[in-house]
Amino acid sequence: ILNVEQSPQSLHVQEGDSTNFTCSFPSSNFYALHWYRWETAKSPEALFVMTLNGDEKKKGRISATLNTKEGYSYLYIKGSQPEDSATYLCALTSGGSYIPTFGRGTSLIVHP
């Protein structure tokens, strides 16, 4: 079982703040890193999939970067809004397996 760590576990910010959090993973045999957004009482929804070292993805105010050599990915949210409140999950696939290993998520709460 791969060790995929997310930090911080939870985060409270004020509306308008920019924030970021981290997904750390073993760098060996890396294949792909996925980010999902999971709102309370809903199901996870895909944000990004990244495969190449140095990849940067952007969707509106949310962006992500990937460093496969050192084994981490950052998710950034610019100008947080209350509707950004959710748990953000990362998931790693590596080696010959297509089965992703999920981190435990970072819970973001944006206060108006």
Added chain:
Amino acid sequence: DAGITQSPRHKVTETGTPVTLRCHQTENHRYMYWYRQDPGHGLRLIHYSYGVKDTDKGEVSDGYSVSRSKTEDFLLTLESATSSQTSVYFCAISESTLAGVAPQTDTQYFGPGTRLTVL
């Protein structure tokens, strides 16, 4: 939204009874997964399927079995439910959208979840 439904959406049952949860997809995706979500653990894989009648165990498979007799349906069975199986269960599907692209890059699409309480 991907066409994934789960049934039932909520269930309360007693210890020792059998329970079957159903995941139904209309996307004709090859891969299907069952996860459970528990506080402090995130999503943990129970079983997965890579085709009709092709299934394998995940991280937390003890006490669960699965079947996939049709592409669209993936059933999760608790043969004799225990209180430790109280959880929210999510089904997910995935499929390679580009020819020759490995499934490691596939996005998973999740169903709405089933909340199971075992008393």
